[in-house]
Amino acid sequence: MSAIEIRGVSKTFGQHLAVNDVSLQVPEGSIYGFIGPNGSGKTTTIRMIMKIILPDRGDITVLGRRGTAAAHDDVSYLPEERGLYKQMQVRRLLRYYGRLKGKGVKQLEPVIARWLDTLGLAPWADKRIDQLSKGMAQKVQFIAAVVSEPKLLILDEPFSGLDPVNAESLRDAVLDLRRQGTTIVFSTHDMSAAEKLCDRIFMIFKGNKVLDGSLDAIQQQYGHDAVRVRLGGGVQALAGIPGLESVNDHGNFQDVRVPGDPQALLRELVARTTVLQFEITKPSLHDIFIRIARPSADDLRAAGEVA
Amino acid sequence: MQRVLTIAETEFLALVRTKAFIIGILLVPVLMVVFITFMNYAEDHVDTTDRHIAVMDGTNVLYDHLARAAADHNTKAGLGDAKAAPHFLLRKVDLAGRSKEDVTVDLSSQVKDKSLFAFVDLPLDLIDAGEKATYGFYAQTTSARPVTDFVEEAVNEAVAERRFAAAGIDQGLVRRLTARATLTRFGLVERTESGDAVPAREVDDLSRIGVPMFVLVLMFMAVMTGAMHLLNAIIEEKMSKISEVLLGSVTPFQLLAGKLLGVVAVSILLTVVYLVGGIYSLISFGRADLIDPAIIGWFFVFMIAAALMFGAVFLAIGSACSDLKDSQSMVQPAMMLIILAYLASFVVMRAPESALSVGLSFFPTITPFAMMLRLVMPPGPPIWQVAASVALLLAATALVVWAAGRIFRVGLLMQGKPPNLPELLKWIRK
Numbered sequence: 001m002s003a004i005e006i007r008g009v010s011k012t013f014g015q016h017l018a019v020n021d022v023s024l025q026v027p028e029g030s031i032y033g034f035i036g037p038n039g040s041g042k043t044t045t046i047r048m049i050m051k052i053i054l055p056d057r058g059d060i061t062v063l064g065r066r067g068t069a070a071a072h073d074d075v076s077y078l079p080e081e082r083g084l085y086k087q088m089q090v091r092r093l094l095r096y097y098g099r100l101k102g103k104g105v106k107q108l109e110p111v112i113a114r115w116l117d118t119l120g121l122a123p124w125a126d127k128r129i130d131q132l133s134k135g136m137a138q139k140v141q142f143i144a145a146v147v148s149e150p151k152l153l154i155l156d157e158p159f160s161g162l163d164p165v166n167a168e169s170l171r172d173a174v175l176d177l178r179r180q181g182t183t184i185v186f187s188t189h190d191m192s193a194a195e196k197l198c199d200r201i202f203m204i205f206k207g208n209k210v211l212d213g214s215l216d217a218i219q220q221q222y223g224h225d226a227v228r229v230r231l232g233g234g235v236q237a238l239a240g241i242p243g244l245e246s247v248n249d250h251g252n253f254q255d256v257r258v259p260g261d262p263q264a265l266l267r268e269l270v271a272r273t274t275v276l277q278f279e280i281t282k283p284s285l286h287d288i289f290i291r292i293a294r295p296s297a298d299d300l301r302a303a304g305e306v307a
Numbered sequence: 308m309q310r311v312l313t314i315a316e317t318e319f320l321a322l323v324r325t326k327a328f329i330i331g332i333l334l335v336p337v338l339m340v341v342f343i344t345f346m347n348y349a350e351d352h353v354d355t356t357d358r359h360i361a362v363m364d365g366t367n368v369l370y371d372h373l374a375r376a377a378a379d380h381n382t383k384a385g386l387g388d389a390k391a392a393p394h395f396l397l398r399k400v401d402l403a404g405r406s407k408e409d410v411t412v413d414l415s416s417q418v419k420d421k422s423l424f425a426f427v428d429l430p431l432d433l434i435d436a437g438e439k440a441t442y443g444f445y446a447q448t449t450s451a452r453p454v455t456d457f458v459e460e461a462v463n464e465a466v467a468e469r470r471f472a473a474a475g476i477d478q479g480l481v482r483r484l485t486a487r488a489t490l491t492r493f494g495l496v497e498r499t500e501s502g503d504a505v506p507a508r509e510v511d512d513l514s515r516i517g518v519p520m521f522v523l524v525l526m527f528m529a530v531m532t533g534a535m536h537l538l539n540a541i542i543e544e545k546m547s548k549i550s551e552v553l554l555g556s557v558t559p560f561q562l563l564a565g566k567l568l569g570v571v572a573v574s575i576l577l578t579v580v581y582l583v584g585g586i587y588s589l590i591s592f593g594r595a596d597l598i599d600p601a602i603i604g605w606f607f608v609f610m611i612a613a614a615l616m617f618g619a620v621f622l623a624i625g626s627a628c629s630d631l632k633d634s635q636s637m638v639q640p641a642m643m644l645i646i647l648a649y650l651a652s653f654v655v656m657r658a659p660e661s662a663l664s665v666g667l668s669f670f671p672t673i674t675p676f677a678m679m680l681r682l683v684m685p686p687g688p689p690i691w692q693v694a695a696s697v698a699l700l701l702a703a704t705a706l707v708v709w710a711a712g713r714i715f716r717v718g719l720l721m722q723g724k725p726p727n728l729p730e731l732l733k734w735i736r737k
Contacts, residue, residue: 083549100556
């Protein structure tokens with residue numbers, strides 16, 4: 001069963017088409033990665049799932065409910081900007097956010113205590129938010145999103161700005177929630193985090209769905225055209241080889257995109273220099289993202305004309 | 308409804324815990340009590356140190372009168388522990404062949420070394436100079452009120468006495484003939500059902516000015532405290548994206564309703580504190596007759612409606628702004644409504660039953676202030692006018708809250724340039 005089902009949804013703001021005929025199914029209990037450049041329609045899609053705004057066309061079913069009524073008590077949202085009352089005490093704030101989701105104080109207290117303990121914030125429970133470090137405030141925001149024990153959790157850049165230790169503890173918490181059956185939609189620009197955590201990836205670009213599926217399937221779709229090489233002659237040995245789509249020089253090695261037969265490239269390299277490493281790799285999510293979102297020559301030309 | 312109450316509770320606590328509110332609601336009354344206590348203390352602890360005053364009497368006829376006036380004053384001031392005011396000990400200065408300049412320099416040194424408090428120079432032509440008559444009072448502290456008051460009164464009396472005598476007119480007769488009658492303001496005499504006449508109540512400055520001013524100021528405080536808080540709070544929530552988190556849990560209208568209820572609760576608290584203080588003061592001053600439970604009831608009706616109406620307007624404005632700078636220009640039209648109500652209140656205070664006052668008290672944004680003033684100022688409006696104005700006010704409040712809810716719904720998620728009036732109207736119609 002799907003936790004979220006989006007069918008042919010479009011949303012326009014004035015003249016701007018923010019989301020164009022997007023359809024999507026998020027399976028229950030999965031971690032679904034939402035990726036896309038800034039302004040591509042991610043937040044609009046999330047706001048429509050949260051019922052903060054309504055689509056112009058199409059419909060959205062969240063946890064089996066279609067209506068346009070108020071946001072769902074079983075859905076929680078962690079926005080990228082940390083929405084916390086700076087003057088409020090941590091425990092009061094968590095209680096407030098939980099109560100807004102229809103939970104009673106008695107029901108909330110043990111959950112709040114458990115989460116504060118899990119994320120190492122118990123000693124700070126009675127401090128005001130403005131007395132906490134940025135990382136701590138971010139963890140409080142995360143607890144605020146999960147304190148109502150939602151069935152669907154939407155996280156917008158949950159790890160941005162966190163140090164590796166705090167990011168790790170939050171990642172563990174996310175995985176733990178998934179193990180307990182929570183469906184997680186995870187919007188991020190951190191492609192490696194998306195690769196590690198997400199069961200499925202959805203990419204939106206200029207309001208259109210451009211990727212949707214498991215990481216394997218997406219990598220399959222983008223083909224085995226990525227080759228990692230280490231050459232005796234360095235990056236210069238690649239100069240002038242016809243048909244190379246791109247060369248990404250990492251110093252010690254190079255990632256090369258070859259639309260044609262990689263074996264032909266190998267033969268060419270052997271003829272030119274000593275080949276120390278030649279590895280046909282799957283394209284990373286980062287590469288795929290760049291390939292889709294990098295402005296085309298037409299875009300650049302249009303931008304130049306406007307300027 | 309539970310969620311609306313949760314938001315209201317949080318909003319209430321957020322406001323009443325601010326320093327501005329604590330200072331406003333607690334410190335101001337405390338400072339007033341301290342001030343009144345200090346005034347009473349100052350009145351009870353007058354400086355009774357005797358004042359030595361030298362008189363250079365150029366007329367040569369006024370000193371005796373002044374000495375008599377000082378003796379009368381000293382007798383009235385009392386002696387020993389019963390002494391309620393300083394004694395004025397006068398001394399006549401004889402020039403004894405010295406120049407006036409030498410004498411005034413000498414007297415000034417005596418004032419400096421504290422053997423003298425002040426000296427008075429009454430020139431030769433003081434009695435005959437008419438309106439141009441002037442004389443000098445010299446002291447280190449020329450604002451020593453009790454002394455200057457005494458000297459002024461005594462010299463004027465003495466000069467007048469000499470002038471009347473010179474004109475051959477009996478001063479006592481003139482006083483009796485020109486004595487002014489005092490006007491006392493009363494309400495109207497009523498007859499009870501049993502046929503007894505109920506004497507009219509005296510209308511003094513406290514009931515004529517004090518109570519209306521108190522009502523007016525309290526209404527403004529109760530309305531503006533909540534409205535300004537809402538404006539700032541909603542902009543902060545919007546800027547920090549708290550509103551987005553909240554909209555994930557409640558509808559925009561629930562959020563608006565919760566916030567409005569929260570500030571109405573604050574306005575009620577503020578009103579109760581100040582009303583209790585006001586009632587206590589009236590009872591302390593023996594003016595319990597000015598306390599009317601019906602008026603207090605009406606005050607709450609008008610105050611709650613006004614707090615809801617202005618609160619909704621300020622919330623809508625806040626939701627349409629992306630930062631505090633935007634809000635400063637957006638809030639101007641709403642502030643004009645408040646200023647208009649303020650100006651209208653003075654029109655009503657001057658003539659509560661004039662056609663203009665009656666008309667103004669039916670204009671919904673002015674009603675809470677104008678009709679309340681008319682209610683506390685005699686003779687008071689007919690009940691149908693009060694009821695009609697309340698009905699109009701409640702209808703307008705409902706309309707404003709509805710329109711604010713529509714703007715709030717759209718504005719809360721908008722970023723960038725604040726909308727203009729046509730855009731706001733479009734948001735309402737959407």
